[in-house]
Amino acid sequence: MKEITKITYREALKQGVREALQNDERVFLMGEDVGRYGGAFAVSKGLLQEFGEDKIMDVPLSESGFVGAGIGAAVAGMKPIVEVMTVNFGLLAMDQIVNNAATLLHMSGGQMNVPVVIRMGCGIGRQLAAQHSHSWEPLFAHIPGLIVLSAGTHEDARHMLAKALKSPDPVIVFEYTSMLNIEKEIPVNITRVDISKAKVRKVGKDISIITYGIGVYKCMDAANELASIGIDTEVVDLRILRPLDEETILASVSKTHKALIVEDAWKSVSISSEISARIMEKIFYELDAPVLRLAGVEVPIPYPLHLEDASVPQKNDIINAVKKMLNHD
Amino acid sequence: MKEITKITYREALKQGVREALQNDERVFLMGEDVGRYGGAFAVSKGLLQEFGEDKIMDVPLSESGFVGAGIGAAVAGMKPIVEVMTVNFGLLAMDQIVNNAATLLHMSGGQMNVPVVIRMGCGIGRQLAAQHSHSWEPLFAHIPGLIVLSAGTHEDARHMLAKALKSPDPVIVFEYTSMLNIEKEIPVNITRVDISKAKVRKVGKDISIITYGIGVYKCMDAANELASIGIDTEVVDLRILRPLDEETILASVSKTHKALIVEDAWKSVSISSEISARIMEKIFYELDAPVLRLAGVEVPIPYPLHLEDASVPQKNDIINAVKKMLNHD
Amino acid sequence: MKAEEGQHLLYQMQLIRRFEEKSAEQYTKAKIRGFLHLYIGEEAVAVGVIQALTDEDSILSTYREHGHALARGLSAESVMAEMYGKKEGCSMGRGGSMHLFDASKRFYGGNAIVSGHLPLAVGMALALKKQNKKNITCCFFGEGAAAEGEFHESMNLAALWNVPVLFVCENNLYAMGTALKYTHSILELEKKGMAYGIDSVAVDGMNLMAVINAANKAVTKIKKTGKPYFLVCNTYRFRAHSMFDAELYRDKSEVEEWKKRDPIAIFKKYLLQEKLTTEQEIAIIEARIESEVQRAVDFAESGTLESIEDLTKFVYSKKTEL
Amino acid sequence: MKAEEGQHLLYQMQLIRRFEEKSAEQYTKAKIRGFLHLYIGEEAVAVGVIQALTDEDSILSTYREHGHALARGLSAESVMAEMYGKKEGCSMGRGGSMHLFDASKRFYGGNAIVSGHLPLAVGMALALKKQNKKNITCCFFGEGAAAEGEFHESMNLAALWNVPVLFVCENNLYAMGTALKYTHSILELEKKGMAYGIDSVAVDGMNLMAVINAANKAVTKIKKTGKPYFLVCNTYRFRAHSMFDAELYRDKSEVEEWKKRDPIAIFKKYLLQEKLTTEQEIAIIEARIESEVQRAVDFAESGTLESIEDLTKFVYSKKTEL
């Protein structure tokens, strides 16, 4: 019997980190303000007191330096969880992530494993304007050598980290700051998630809605509303953005013969481009209609609420797009 | 009457830079080793002697610093050409390029123009291994606010820069280091190129081959060989990777009803993904067959020649792919 | 110092203070959103440094820049309207609290990537030098920013190129919740400047007169040499880092101790002591500020929102034609 | 110094020299491709520093790392085979000259992004500290690298965390074609270390005995304090930056001047003077090196190329299972 508990996204993340620290001596958390401040988003609040300075390390503002140090520590046998406060500051560490974390294994002919986990808050939704609202999953998903995860649900927020820490290769975990205060139910007796696979969050037959991150709940809400008018959508949460779980995607679209891809990231050269291209290549003849994308408008995110909202697909946009694709009125 | 002259890619680039310095007082060139060394690839050899230290500035190794300084100088009324020796070091300046160059105009409500031009060598082909062989056009093409150009021909290498310097917005120009010594003919009396448009390099009717950068000559060679066996391909050189010239792409594919996209960059979340997705969205019903992509193998580039060659599409791969798509044997 | 001058400086500090108190109020009313970083406690730094500059000099700042903007002469209206996200804001409402810009006043942000504006400042100074202009580029940033690689690269470039940048480090002892000693391996930040051969001085940032002296000296030196200068202002923020901060990392008593060194109180006392003002005049100034701040709120309230159709404006310039 | 020891050090320097001369030859024969950066002239630095380390200490280096690799004990065979792109190379042929790795010898590259390995070194030292190991992490880099932001961030982190990193700056006066004075606003690089409170010392990098003394002192100090240390070795590269360099930026006469301070010649003279070796013994060492280098070439020649089917090997670990 499935027991259910209510939990915020923040608490889910925190329990994940806490559990990781309890379960493995080699794990430590490092990042700006993770300790004394309690975490920029209060995810690590109390952990310094519980685990001490050796395990919860506040670092100076120096993203390239401390992410690189995390990579070095991983090479030398530790299991660091490096928190880059938000992806917006992640470009400062991009060279370390790409040219070192993603590349050392190959360059050394297989000798140097880099089992680092890098957590980054990301996404829009808090009126933080152009330099603090980026959705850069696509930039990281382009890079071979990285494993890129996206925690679009509370369950994944709770359990992804444990799996990520099992990886001998570098993992980037995207967490969504606009979801932190949202409470959802998650099953108590499910204690692991399969992060190598996309997850069908809702089974349906009329159309596949493929999404990740902030898109998951938006698409589920849209799907429920569409169900009430008789449209039966399937919602696929990608979860792992690199390497993509092509199998699950193609199976879904081969069944529904129609696909809409939804993401907050800027549209050009994005995850949704990639998925559309793969569907094209692999199952073109299964399609009853062109695959469409709803993605972020290509603008640095503006501060005012009405413009911010207009910058990314909203529930109604999804509903309308699906209706249109199904010629429903 | 078109007069023709023979010129290396290196010399073409150099003439472009030289002309820019001659034509506008506000132009200066800054970058690592552009002066006394003569340019890492000898592109700026002799320019220090000709134009002096004020116009040809050697800078210390500090990509974020000097690219940011170029952006600042542009804001303050100059027209800097910033050379990032190769894109491989460009990630160190990525924050400046994205969060400042691409964003200041928007963030300031239209007050701050950033007319900087950033030139980066890029691409594979010289056995420089994993950290020196990157093709990162896709990372930059994802960013609104940037104009991203790719000089796939000698003509563009010669004339793109002049146009780029006319832009009030930041321009990234990708140049291909493996082409530096290659000599080609270019017309003498054509002194400007339209960088806002893709260019059909060869007109044909059987299939559209869409490419850019290193891909252009490879595809032209393949096209010529295919012509000799009666296959009439159209070759489209994208030239501007952001914003994409959708019109030219769609017109070509609407005519040929088939498309193969060719690029050296890693396949996932790439330029070719984007083009495939757009064709899907806009002219699905024009397609006689699925759009296919030939792109870089998803591996950090290995050092040995045979593995390096195997990492990106070669002429024969293009020929074979076209034949297969046209059921030609 | 003349009475008028002294009173104007007091007015500026007090305006910043009241403007921000009002902003905090409007924030709790959800009129202002996003991040809001208050400068309260640090007013002497912005006012003391900026008074040393001319209108032709340029200024760059961080996300904690209301003080710098107001001291520079941006109107309270345009700043408040910006934080309301209104078209009448100094950045057309696109930027909000962290991105105040006014090119006509050579006020170049409002930058929210910590240390990201330092290279810009060096580049702007380089451009002016190439244009044979003698103006200074003044760049404010926190002590936290000085740990970033951009600080190192910018200091070195400015020194190598001999460009007139006034680097002002506002050392308020904390970068969010990370105290100076966890950010830097040496605590006398002025020593960092010396590693680039840059003139470097630390000053009591709670004392306006001290800041003024130091800033004037710095500016005189820069004008003479054309070289960069590093001014460390030791100060303290009385409020939380932003509106999201529970302040777990410092004791209330520490804050109270610092409040005894309130720069406004110190300067008021000085003015009174030197007979440069009277209690009555101060009351008049305060009343004037009160109505100025209220006008700013009214202005912001009655401002207009940009049309959603214009969403993609300002991504590229209209005149882009390649 | 014992005779045996002295002769071994001479052997190491001379091996590096001959190995690289041979590499240059093989490069012109197109047996080796990509970039090839020679260390000739700087041998005393690698040999002098590495002799101070134990096998348990870790080493990170740049793209100019043949010297460090050989001094660390990687075989000439495995390094030459690597440069031939053969499977028998120390990095399976995947890396080439710029990416020599041997985890079994704690030799961690072979890193070709200038300054990119400094944060790694700090992190490795941090890990060892957490594991209660006492070993040192030694990180070589050029003076050009010290201008990058990563240098600043890494020095600060190492000092804040009190981790035992030996930072060795090989100041060969040029970063490609950019002379020290165009790279740094102050020329005494050891002063940079002091800005982080790190013990910092400069030494004549052309004199092996001086390097040995300085390195031994540094290691002793680090072992005692557990803290980082900054050692600047002033040296010179006799050859071009890489095989693509026309050397327009320096005078031949400058190079000739420096060649008078050839570290190998100086050390040979010292050994003879101190009667720690004889001309005859030197001839034997040289003969031994000659055949060792030839064996390396033979080994590389007869090595095997990886199969193209294995192209995507080493992108992810086989054992990745999420």
Ligand SMILES: Cc1ncc(C[n+]2csc(CCOP(=O)(O)OP(=O)(O)O)c2C)c(N)n1
């Ligand atoms: C590159 C970067 N990293 C992290 C942040 C998040 N952040 C915003 S302000 C801040 C602290 C900055 O401290 P300091 O430079 O001392 O300035 P202060 O806020 O004290 O004025 C941090 C960590 C950021 N905005 N940019």
Ligand SMILES: Cc1ncc(C[n+]2csc(CCOP(=O)(O)OP(=O)(O)O)c2C)c(N)n1
């Ligand atoms: C981040 C980065 N920028 C530029 C380069 C190109 N480059 C390779 S070596 C070099 C000079 C480095 O000089 P230095 O650190 O003094 O080392 P040296 O080569 O003198 O040993 C440059 C500019 C690079 N590899 N990485």
Ligand SMILES: [Mg+2]
């Ligand atoms: Mg601070």
Ligand SMILES: [Mg+2]
């Ligand atoms: Mg050097």
